[in-house]
Amino acid sequence: MPLTPPDIEKVSALCARRWDRHYTRAKLKSDPVYAAIEEDLRGSTLPVLDIGCGIGLLTHWLRGCGIDLPTVGIDFDVRKITAALHMAQGMSGVSYATGDARRDLPEHQGHVVILDVLQYFPAEEQDALLRAAAQRVAPGGRLLIRSGMSGGSWRYDLTRACDWLARLTRWMKSSPVVYPNAAQFHRVLEAEGLSVVIKPLWGRTPFYNHLIRAERPAVPA
Numbered sequence: 001m002p003l004t005p006p007d008i009e010k011v012s013a014l015c016a017r018r019w020d021r022h023y024t025r026a027k028l029k030s031d032p033v034y035a036a037i038e039e040d041l042r043g044s045t046l047p048v049l050d051i052g053c054g055i056g057l058l059t060h061w062l063r064g065c066g067i068d069l070p071t072v073g074i075d076f077d078v079r080k081i082t083a084a085l086h087m088a089q090g091m092s093g094v095s096y097a098t099g100d101a102r103r104d105l106p107e108h109q110g111h112v113v114i115l116d117v118l119q120y121f122p123a124e125e126q127d128a129l130l131r132a133a134a135q136r137v138a139p140g141g142r143l144l145i146r147s148g149m150s151g152g153s154w155r156y157d158l159t160r161a162c163d164w165l166a167r168l169t170r171w172m173k174s175s176p177v178v179y180p181n182a183a184q185f186h187r188v189l190e191a192e193g194l195s196v197v198i199k200p201l202w203g204r205t206p207f208y209n210h211l212i213r214a215e216r217p218a219v220p221a
């Protein structure tokens, strides 16, 4: 169930900076990823590790939909973590910390979410992060990834151009390096015991985004 416009206004009002308020409003109104993740996590009780959490919008979406899973978010951008902490004041079961996804992942067993982060790493670092993330998925848990994919379509070109624009405007601290591909997700994640399903997730946006759902079977009772 999507957040209503008044719900979205409430979340954006939590931001300390005007730019973050505009960004929050635009993202929550237009990006189909939060509703897709909500659908995957509804009914679960496992905690969530949000890698590259930005200002923490996923948690606000989930909480707004009544999904109160304990959540840890990490991001290497101090400014974004400061904003995430500010916006999460008064929320219980949520913590955010500054850390590099390539070396500072906390201990965790539950669900893992990685939204729009992989393109900032070369392929071998993507593989290492995917392995580390998969190892943190509990039985019955999911690794949920949203990523642009390498490919030859105009959507791919536009996704890449927008990632560069985000870098040039300094919203992002890093530039895109390479976009992953479907074979890579299957190869790395299936070797870690997860079953992988990939589907397009661009909604009404022009981007070449996909949802990668990788699941670890529950331990039989």
Ligand SMILES: C[S@@+](CC[C@H](N)C(=O)[O-])C[C@H]1O[C@@H](n2cnc3c(N)ncnc32)[C@H](O)[C@@H]1O
Pocket: 051, 052, 053, 054, 055, 056, 057, 058, 074, 075, 076, 077, 080, 099, 100, 101, 102, 114, 115, 116, 117, 120, 173, 174
């Ligand atoms: C496009 S934003 C997505 C934010 C958030 N996942 C969302 O969807 O709302 C990508 C995020 O990845 C973070 N990021 C990029 N490289 C990172 C790294 N090496 N370690 C941790 N976070 C990183 C950026 O700081 C940024 O917040």
